[in-house]
Amino acid sequence: MPHTALLQPSSWSTADQLQPTPAPAVHDWLFNEDSLTRRLTALSADAFSVTPLNEGWDTLRSDECAALGVAEGSQGWVREVYLRGHGEPWVFARSVAARSALEGSGLALDQLGSHSLGELLFSDRAFDRGALQACHYPAAWLPAAVRTDGLWARRSCFSRGPLGVLVAEVFLPAFWPAAGIQG
Template identity: 70%
Template sequence: MSYESSQAAAVAWLAYSQLATKLDQPTLGWLFDEGSLTRRLTHLSREHFCVTPLLEGWQTLRDDECQALGIAPGAQGWVREVYLRGHGQPWVFARSVASRSALERGGLDLETLGSRSLGELLFCDQAFIRHPIEVCSYPQAWLPAEAAHDRLWGRRSRFERDGLDLLVAEVFLPALWQAAKEETR
C-alpha cells in the first residue's frame, strides 16, 4: 500500500452533525455553506478574485475519491487542481475529479476551463444536484508543497447531473481565514 493510499484510509470525512458542537460558528459557516464558494470569495475580495490552474490531466484517482464517486479503486479520472485567489493570495486549494467513464458519457469538457471557475459552471447549471458537504482535516501530503500546512480544514461534495459525478474538494488556507477575520472587524 502506498503512502498516499494509507493516508486516504486514515482520513475521516465528517458530516455537519459530527462537527456542529466542536467548531466555532464562523468556521462552520465557511465549511458548510452550500452556496457558490466562488461568489463568496469574489465578494470577500471585493472583485479581486481569480483562479490559477496548477494541474490538469488524467491520472489514477485516490482511493477516497473512488469511494466517494462509487467507482473501482485505482480508476482513471480527470484531475484539476487550482488555487482560488483573493488579492493575489492563495485562499483556497481546490481539487476536482471525475471518472474517465463518467466524463466520456457526460458531455462536460473540463479540459477547456483554464482559469475559469468550475464552481461557477456548476452553480449556473441548474441540472447539477449537490450532495451533502463532508469535512476533514486535510492531509498535508495531499497539498501542493507551497501550501502544505498541517491541520487545514477541507471540505468536499459530489455534484451530479444525468450520471455525471464530479467530486469537488476545497481546502481553506490560512490567508482566507485572515481575510475573513479582517472583514468581520
C-alpha cells in the same frame, strides 16, 4: 514519502457528525451551501482569480473512488487550482470526475483554464449537489508551497445523471485573516 493514494483523511464528516465542532465562523465557511466562488468574489471585492496548478487524467485516490462510487484505482480527470483573493492563495481546490462517467458527458473540464468550475456547476441546473463533508486535510495531499497540517477542508459531489464531479476545497492559512476569523 508514502504514495498519496494510500493516505486517508482522519474522516470526511457531515455537519452533524463533525467532532469537535469548529468555531461558528469556521463552520459557516465549511458548510455554507452557496457557491464558494461567489462568496470569495464578494469577500475579495471582485479581486478573485483562479490559478490552475495541474490537470489531466490520473488514478483517483481511494477516498475519491469511494465518494464517486467507482472501482478502486479508477482513472479520472483531476484538476487542482488555487482560488485567490487579491492574488493570495486562499483556497486549494481539487476536483475529480471518473473517466468512465466523464467521457461522453458533454462536460469539458479540460477547457476551463482559469475559469471557475464552481460557476459552471452552480449555473447548470442539471447538477444536484450532495451533502457537504469536512475534515482536516492531509498535508501530503497539498502542493508543497502550502503544505501544512490541520487545514480545514470541505467537499461535495455534484451529480448529473451518471456523472459525478467531486469538489474538495481546502482553506489555506491566508484565507482566515482575510475573512476576519481568528486562526
